[in-house]
Amino acid sequence: MTEKPDIRLVSDDTSGDGRKARSQRSREQIVDALFALIEAGDMDPSAASVAEEAGVGLRTVFRHFDDMDGLYREMSERLEREILPIVMTPWEAQGWRERIHELIGRRARIYERIMPLKIAAGLRRFASPQLGYAYRHFLIMEQAGLKNLLPQSILDDETLLGALELLTGFQAWRRLRQDQELSADKAERVLTRSVNALLRDVPDEA
Template structure:
């Protein structure tokens, strides 16, 4: 590269502009991390001011990066989806459907425990947010598809049994046991597994 071409590259990407871009990206990440932290600490509907304070930035900075709180929640749900998708897509260790169902229960226990407060917080806002409602429906579709991909045809054809299994292995059952019944994560997983096995004892 000639000295002239080097000067051209530097001119098109001046260090101060690159520095501003990096600082802006760090600030954006801090804001999203702040939302995560507040919700995980039990604040289910944090305000923009609370997020700004937690992130150590001004309120104007929050809205410079995100048009509104819905945009911030959108970023949160996208990050969660990106985090859990590789877990969901991990190949099953077993080839037998009973064992795969046990794997599914264990896998979902880990996922649900990770996302519990964040999912509850987004569910509180989904009725006023088309994006969060769409994310909620995508999650339900993913749950159902994961279960249907394991079960044999005779169980999928049994509407009552399928409905019971879908409800039992879904997020809402986990939320109820962990929050309403105040079971430990280990106890909640044991309840699900025991009930699943009871439902399928003759299968």
């Protein structure tokens, strides 16, 4: 008698993984859609607009995110992951003065990338405790990044330190790029010249 092949019924163990992967792709599409709308000039896109841009239903948006603030938080977290390698790159310059110039260059790259997205999130921060926290966290990170470069004599000078924080912060970049309509290169030159003028009388060994 011919032996029958050994046929085993195997459950589809990958079905759960497949659903999880599809869900993750759908979530990423929704975040991509928010990015795209904001970068195209819509500073306050609706959930319906996001759903349409992502090619999903409105229910799908709110299945992945409890509300629009949750979607904005996801956007902020993605941006932070994207810019962290730039922030964590070791300094090439040795002296504190040269490192400030390097800081301006690095922040120009970061701010140029995040500007429309940060402006959009900033519009919502007054009505969202979570986005308000994210805004304050960003400010603290900015301040810490600058202070870590500076000699103690500048840290002790509240007026000089405050002026440096203002010039090297995001709002100065936004003002130059958006309100004054300068190119990124010109904006960076303005900031570098302003910082140099501010530090002109500070000795290198300060």
